[in-house]
Amino acid sequence: MAQSKILLYYKFQPIADPKAIMLWQRDLCESLGLRGRILISEHGINGTVGGDMAACKRYVRKTKEYFSGIEFKWSEGGAEDFPKLSVKVRNEIVAFGAPGELKVDAEGVIGGGVHLSPAEVNELVAERGDEVVFFDGRNAMEAQIGRFKGAVVPDVRTTHDFIPELDSGKYDHLKDKPVITYCTGGIRCEILSALMINRGFTEVYQVDGGIVRYGEKFGNHGLWEGSLYVFDRRMHVEFGDDAAQLGHCIHCNAPTNTFVNCDNGECREQVLMCESCAGTPELVHCGNDACQS
Numbered sequence: 382m383a384q385s386k387i388l389l390y391y392k393f394q395p396i397a398d399p400k401a402i403m404l405w406q407r408d409l410c411e412s413l414g415l416r417g418r419i420l421i422s423e424h425g426i427n428g429t430v431g432g433d434m435a436a437c438k439r440y441v442r443k444t445k446e447y448f449s450g451i452e453f454k455w456s457e458g459g460a461e462d463f464p465k466l467s468v469k470v471r472n473e474i475v476a477f478g479a480p481g482e483l484k485v486d487a488e489g490v491i492g493g494g495v496h497l498s499p500a501e502v503n504e505l506v507a508e509r510g511d512e513v514v515f516f517d518g519r520n521a522m523e524a525q526i527g528r529f530k531g532a533v534v535p536d537v538r539t540t541h542d543f544i545p546e547l548d549s550g551k552y553d554h555l556k557d558k559p560v561i562t563y564c565t566g567g568i569r570c571e572i573l574s575a576l577m578i579n580r581g582f583t584e585v586y587q588v589d590g591g592i593v594r595y596g597e598k599f600g601n602h603g604l605w606e607g608s609l610y611v612f613d614r615r616m617h618v619e620f621g622d623d624a625a626q627l628g629h630c631i632h633c634n635a636p637t638n639t640f641v642n643c644d645n646g647e648c649r650e651q652v653l654m655c656e657s658c659a660g661t662p663e664l665v666h667c668g669n670d671a672c673q674s
């Protein structure tokens with residue numbers, strides 16, 4: 382059996398004709414038998430595709446011809462992890478609801494936070510101690526099973542909620558502190574860190590390569606704690622067997638890092654549930670009154 386892989390990648394750079402790039406990428410993926418999801422905007426590309434190893438290698442080579450310097454993260458999986466191929470043009474490659482505010486040039490996002498390698502993250506914390514604030518750049522739900530130690534977790538359901546959350550004044554006391562933003566692979570913080578700087582945060586950093594790269598480097602022996610939520614059928618990954626379990630079942634409080642969809646078709650909220658509660662049909666709901674009945 383041919384070996385297969387999943388590629389994760391993004392690149393911020395100005396694209397004069399996103400539609401032409403979309404058509405080229407769709408043809409390329411179809412000809413290589415890749416499946417997955419690719420978003421293209423006038424600010425760049427954001428994708429996850431899976432397929433045979435040889436096809437992935439060829440995709441990487443071709444895509445680098447236009448997106449020079451783009452970095453690919455390779456992970457286990459294949460085309461079968463995706464229902465189909467979807468290549469689309471959007472206003473934004475990450476939906477912050479701020480397409481007009483984001484500015485990019487050939488080097489990437491303009492005015493974003495300083496990139497820190499995983500080792501530099503630890504150095505900053507060693508030097509500045511408790512002054513340093515980790516700021517979670519993901520949906521709050523993702524942080525329930527894993528986050529940087531002591532992190533601030535904003536109250537957001539989707540990335541669209543970040544701007545009202547920042548504008549609420551709740552985090553104004555952090556504006557003169559060293560703030561390290563982090564997210565799964567780094568893309569959300571490219572934008573979030575720029576939005577924060579635009580709103581008066583004076584010392585903003587971002588973890589280069591995100592939690593994925595930090596976890597690869599330090600496993601469970603650095604400043605990261607717990608599991609990493611991922612948006613594919615694996616649901617979460619751990620950096621070794623000794624990962625702390627931070628999540629708790631919403632019904633019985635037992636430790637768990639498994640999310641279950643609320644049974645109410647109109648809700649579908651993902652909530653943490655232990656194996657025993659998830660196996661009890663009348664408990665497969667998110668806890669809201671409407672969903673319980």
Ligand SMILES: [Zn+2]
Nearest residue numbers: 630633655658
């Ligand atoms: Zn339970």
Ligand SMILES: [Zn+2]
Nearest residue numbers: 643648667672
């Ligand atoms: Zn529900």
